[in-house]
Amino acid sequence: MSLKIYGIAASRAIRPLWAAEELGLPYEHIKLHYNAPETKQRPYLDLNPNGTVPAMEDDGVAMFESLAMTLHLARKHGQGSLWPEGEGPQAQVLQWTLWAACEAEPPARQWFQHTQFLPQAQRDPALAQAGLRQAQDKVMLLDRVLAKQAYLVGDAFTVADLNVSAVLQRLPAIADGQAPHALAWHQRCFARAAAQRAFALRDAK
Ligand SMILES: N[C@@H](CCC(=O)N[C@@H](CS)C(=O)NCC(=O)O)C(=O)O
Structure with missing residues (x-):
């Protein structure tokens, strides 16, 4: 399993970081500042074409939108806990x-x-x-x-x-x-x- 979360914690990246911590997932945290020029260039734009943080890569799946990331992680790894049953x-x-x-x-x-x-x-x-x-x-x-x-x-x-x-x-x-x-x-x-x-x-x- 490979999970990478891009974005400093003092940004909306806190949301997927918190979800990963709740789920006890191993992850790599790439502490990219939201004002860093790299966010407006490739290869980062291939992950997040908005040029904002956070971005996430989960087993080769690239995502943007912090709240979609938490939902994805919860559904994938948190059945019956973060992701309720029913x-x-x-x-x-x-x-x-x-x-x-x-x-x-x-x-x-x-x-x-x-x-x-x-x-x-x-x-x-x-x-x-x-x-x-x-x-x-x-x-x-x-x-x-x-x-x-x-x-x-x-x-x-x-x-x-x-x-x-x-x-x-x-x-x-x-x-x-x-x-x-x-x-x-x-x-x-x-x-x-x-x-x-x-x-x-x-x-x-
Ligand atoms: N709706 C997006 C918003 C992303 C966003 O605006 N991130 C800010 C940091 S919290 C950013 O990267 N700002 C820099 C910019 O807009 O250039 C999300 O929740 O992921």
Whole structure:
């Protein structure tokens, strides 16, 4: 088995890295920065024609899109654990993953970019505020769901929790003291040994 994950851990590469750690998979981590010129050139573009990180190679299969990578790894190696059994739970994994990508990530990203990521001169406080308000609505939705259950798909951690919590990595700052159920769930996800190992890669050289 050969698994390669391209992209520094302080990027969306954290998502497949976390999934690989959850599944106990051996992998090679190629710590490519998202601003590295190599990401815009071949041979990297053959793996990820978007010129972004992460990219992944699994037994010769090249992939882009971080959340597709976690789903792929979970389905391939995590049957009955990260990838739950049964059509209904599996449908919910897909549902929450697309929700993370389509509904939660855009406003959370807008808020983060206009408060922390972009150079000061490019930040727009109105966009930051609008992003925050929309991201807070998503966190409150999660809070209502997680008031009734410990995890997004039933009572055990699945790749749905990994995907949503990783996309809403900054949920505590977004929630701003609200959403106790979502906050507790987020803490449970990030306290996992595999999450700790993956996030520790951000400090590794
Ligand atoms: N939807 C893609 C987004 C990939 C993406 O935008 N990655 C950022 C780093 S987190 C990047 O490489 N940015 C550099 C660029 O856009 O040139 C995914 O989830 O994999």
